[in-house]
Amino acid sequence: MNLRLKFNLVMIAAMTLGLALAWILTKEITEREAKRSVMAEAAAIMGMADAVRHYTGTQVQPILATQMQAQFLPQSIPFFAVQQTLEALTQRFPEYVFRQPTTNPTNPADRPAAWEGDIIKKLAEEPALKDLVTERKEAGRDLLSYVQPIRVESGTCLACHSTPEAAPRSMLDIYGPDNGFGWKVGDTIGAQIVSVSQDVPHARARQNLHTIMLGLCVVFAIMLLVLNILLHFSIVRPIRRMSKLADEISMGNIAVPEFPAAGKGEIGLLAVSFNRMRRSLVTAMEMLGD
Numbered sequence: 001m002n003l004r005l006k007f008n009l010v011m012i013a014a015m016t017l018g019l020a021l022a023w024i025l026t027k028e029i030t031e032r033e034a035k036r037s038v039m040a041e042a043a044a045i046m047g048m049a050d051a052v053r054h055y056t057g058t059q060v061q062p063i064l065a066t067q068m069q070a071q072f073l074p075q076s077i078p079f080f081a082v083q084q085t086l087e088a089l090t091q092r093f094p095e096y097v098f099r100q101p102t103t104n105p106t107n108p109a110d111r112p113a114a115w116e117g118d119i120i121k122k123l124a125e126e127p128a129l130k131d132l133v134t135e136r137k138e139a140g141r142d143l144l145s146y147v148q149p150i151r152v153e154s155g156t157c158l159a160c161h162s163t164p165e166a167a168p169r170s171m172l173d174i175y176g177p178d179n180g181f182g183w184k185v186g187d188t189i190g191a192q193i194v195s196v197s198q199d200v201p202h203a204r205a206r207q208n209l210h211t212i213m214l215g216l217c218v219v220f221a222i223m224l225l226v227l228n229i230l231l232h233f234s235i236v237r238p239i240r241r242m243s244k245l246a247d248e249i250s251m252g253n254i255a256v257p258e259f260p261a262a263g264k265g266e267i268g269l270l271a272v273s274f275n276r277m278r279r280s281l282v283t284a285m286e287m288l289g290d
């Protein structure tokens with residue numbers, strides 16, 4: 001096996017091993033990072049939901065309070081405003097689904113599914129918990145969800161959610177007196193949840209992984225090329241020349257020139273030794289010839 005082939009085989013084996021190790025490590029990191037970035041986007045969506053709620057509660061609700069006695073205006077309800085706004089937003093980002101399930105909801109559409117009920121219970125048991133990330137399978141799809149608790153933080157909510165007597169008449173006409181009452185300040189009444197298919201972070205992670213691996217392959221290919229050029233000019237070519245000269249001398253051709261100086265490295269030292277040997281041989285042959 002010639003030197004170049006041996007070098008290339010060893011280098012390619014080492015690089016393949018390096019690529020495999022890089023793949024394993026990078027796959028893990030890119031998966032984690034993609035999940036983190038998707039959850040950060042979910043948190044931003046929720047931040048927007050909070051802002052809409054705050055705006056509706058502080059700016060819209062007071063203006064419409066008197067009109068609410070005669071006619072129910074859902075536009076003044078913070079959680080209604082959020083549902084409407086986020087429906088419009090998630091139409092533009094269809095991979096995200098927003099829900100605000102509540103244990104005892106005013107609107108039956110907000111009743112929690114079994115898994116949502118479990119999460120609300122967990123959030124109620126741990127009042128210090130600000131958010132959490134859950135993973136689950138639904139209809140054969142892997143889903144990732146970012147969850148924040150909905151807590152009754154001020155008495156203003158109780159105007160509509162304490163007792164049916166305290167609530168505006170127009171609201172009772174629509175929702176009835178049975179649901180969405182009996183809440184107290186400090187209660188964890190529900191959760192807001194942004195869910196997204198695991199395919200989204202997986203696709204992002206895969207794209208990042210492929211870009212990084214492609215970059216590594218290019219770096220390795222350049223290294224291999226540089227190594228081959230170096231090998232050719234500083235080792236293979238001088239050794240081939242020297243061996244050709246040695247062949248000629250051994251055939252009795254003493255007219256061959258000296259091997260040109262090849263620097264101070266190992267090949268240079270070999271060239272010096274080779275030239276000295278050539279001179280001794282030539283002298284010996286000349287003496288024999290006499």
Ligand code: HEC
Nearest residue numbers: 077079080102105106107110150152156157159160180190
């Ligand atoms: C003016 C009355 C009113 C006030 C004040 C009010 N809500 Fe509501 N809330 C409603 C109505 C009506 C709905 C149902 C809206 C719909 O159809 O989606 C609702 C819906 C909700 C929902 C969604 C689940 C459900 O019950 O359908 C939550 C959670 C909620 N409110 C919490 C609060 C909190 C927390 C506050 C205080 C910051 C508050 N609400 C203030 C009337 C009110």
